[in-house]
Amino acid sequence: MNLNTLQNFRHAIYDCFQRAADALFNTADALLTEPGAHSFPELSLSPCFERQWPSLYEAFEDGRIDQQALRQTFVRYMPLPAAGRRVWLGVDASSIPRPEADTSPDRSVVYVPNRAGSSRPISYGWQFSTVVLLPEQPSSWTYVLDQQRIASSQKSTQVAAEQLHQLVPLLNQQGIRPIITSDRWYGCAPFLEATADLQADKLLRVKCNRVFYRPAPPPTGKPGAPRKDGERFQCKDPATHGQPDEQWQGEDEQGRLVEVACWKGLHLRQARQIPLVVIRVIRYGASDRPRDPRESWFVWTGEDLLPLGEVPTGYKRRYSHEHGYRFEKQALLWSTPRLRTPEQFERWTAVVACVQNQLVLARPLGQALYRPWENRTNVVTPQQVRRTMPRIVAQLATPAKPPQPRGKALGRAKGAHIRPAPRYEVVRKSKKKPKQPPLSA
Secondary structure (H helix, E strand, C coil): CCHHHHHHHHHHHHHHEEECHHHHHHHHHHHHHCCCCCCCHHHHHCCCCCCCCHHHHHHHHHCEECHHHHHHHHHHCCCCCCCCCCCEEEEEEEEEECCCCCCCCCCEEEECCCCCCCCCCEEEEEEEEEEEECCCCCCCCCEEEEEEEECCCCCHHHHHHHHHHHHHHHHHCCCCCCEEEECHHHCCHHHHHHCCCCCCEEEEEECCCCEEECCCCCCCCCCCCCCCCCCEEECCCHHHCCCCCEEEEEECCCCCEEEEEEEEEEEECCEEEEEEEEEEEEECCCCCECCECCEEEEEEECCCCCCHHHHHHHHHCCHHHHHHHHHHHHCCCCCCCCCCCHHHHHHHHHHHHHHHHHHHHHHHHCCCCCCCCCCCCCCCCHHHHHCCHHHHHHHHCCCCCCCCCCCCCCCCCCCCCCCCCCCCCCECCCCCCCCCCCCCC
């Protein structure tokens, strides 16, 4: 990769900004080149932000971004793995807490992990679904392909399926059949049914108490409907497993024993038409804690089954998704701005994705800036590459036009009465099914 590729990518994302393009692109460059900024207004102090600080907020109030064109740009410039290696996509959702933003609409109950001293790890805010290109080694080097907000009337699996229907055809046009991986919240029948027609393979983790079924036996000819499901296969009950169809035994990177077994031809009761391969991974070196289980369960659906020895290392890539979220929230200030409406925050999310992808594309340039206490033998981090971006951006210049000051505004009209902003209640999703109206006599 050379500077021309990064420059073309920058011009392509600038073309995706339909309104307030110059201010939005200045904000992206300020976020890209200011590692020392710890708050949203501080971005306006960057030399790359050529406008006054109020333009920082007005860019997201008045701006407009073509999400479809931006998605196509991300796919067109995505870094491909070496020849012979598969493309792995990670699907996950992350929360943006807004517990006290009463004037922000469409907030719902979101999950917030690691809340000390609280037995209820929840808050109120927005949730975003993200599809990323996973690196070969677990790290923060995730390349964002698409991000969409999960509305209060939607589920994360529903939004993720819509994103994949928009992304996978773009990859298929390039001759790529990706492998989609995710955590156990996506290993369910609704997600499998919604993505069954995609030209992609899926390796999804499932809960340890999940129940599968073998194919139904042939009809016996007795009165009544024939059986639709065969014998049960319960993950936590070894008596229902039977002999696995394939087995593999090896060692991980630390030389600890790993066993992988699979059972073919199973299905979920809610999605009988989708054949599944159930995979069990036992890591004898694990601590068997909630975050380091010794036994894990997965399902595979798609074409040829991935070699069993590659299942543990392949799913290990998914941890990069969490590392990428942490870098975006801590370093790129993704969850920091207090923007009022979800539409404004969606534009900010797109800007953060543009910055994250520019860092990934700039990594092959081999430039990084280390602190005196940082180890130079370790793998370079996105933050170390970000420190060198000011001089790289200075070589590339910016497609944004310079500002045109128009003087001071007249201000509010005399006697104008500004009403307080409306307040919105938190939308609570109910798991109860709506009551059916009574049948008429």
